[in-house]
Amino acid sequence: MKKLIEAIKYQRITEWNEEEIVLANGMVLSLEETDSDCCASASGEWIDVKLAAVITDVQIEIDSYQEEAYGTEESKATVTIFNNRNEVCAIGKAEADSGNDGYYYSVCSLVVRLNNEELFEEKVVDC
Numbered sequence: 001m002k003k004l005i006e007a008i009k010y011q012r013i014t015e016w017n018e019e020e021i022v023l024a025n026g027m028v029l030s031l032e033e034t035d036s037d038c039c040a041s042a043s044g045e046w047i048d049v050k051l052a053a054v055i056t057d058v059q060i061e062i063d064s065y066q067e068e069a070y071g072t073e074e075s076k077a078t079v080t081i082f083n084n085r086n087e088v089c090a091i092g093k094a095e096a097d098s099g100n101d102g103y104y105y106s107v108c109s110l111v112v113r114l115n116n117e118e119l120f121e122e123k124v125v126d127c
Contacts, residue, residue, distance in 0.1 A: 004112060004120040005058050013089065016049040021081075021090060023055075027114050031079065031092045034109040034121055039099030042108035044079075044124065046092050053089030057082040060110070060124050071102040077125035079110055096127040 008027060015022040021029040031044025063076040079092035094108040106127055112120040 001058070001060070001122050004110070004122050007112060007120060008055050008058070011055050013049060013051055013053050013055070016046055016051070016090070018045040018047070021046055021049060025114075027112055027119070030111050030113070031094050031108060031124065032111055033096075034107050034111065034123075035126075036104070036106035037099075038104045040097055040104035040106035040127070041099070042094070042096035042106035042125070042127075044092055044094035044108050046090060048088070049090040050083070053081075053083040055081055055089070056084050056086070058110075060122075062125065065127075067102075072100065073098040073102050073127050075125045075127040077108075079124055092124075094124040096125045098127045 011023040014024050033042040059080045065075045074097045076095045081090035083089040096106040096108045108124050110122045
């Protein structure tokens with residue numbers, strides 16, 4: 001995680017939508033399923049992103065873990081990006097589930113790309 005933070009630190013957010021955040025240097029941040037099997041799935045989205053914010057830190061916090069119907073488990077996490085005044089400038093919500101009866105697994109990761117080439121992949125939540 002340390003290398004990922006160093007790579008995006010002091011970069012300015014120039015564009016965003018639910019799927020990705022674009023930085024001034026061309027790097028793209030996304031929350032996406034990076035591993036899974038069978039019926040399990042993982043996903044993420046960005047909310048409350050402030051344009052022109054300069055990134056100074058990134059934190060990942062597990063929000064919840066719960067068992068659902070038929071033994072399926074679900075985990076949720078929040079990715080928080082801070083700006084130079086230590087204010088929140090972006091929030092990412094990630095979740096992963098274990099599929100039918102809890103037999104399977106999935107992973108949602110924070111992925112950083114430049115020119116469509118993956119530079120970093122940091123697990124946010126798994127189940």
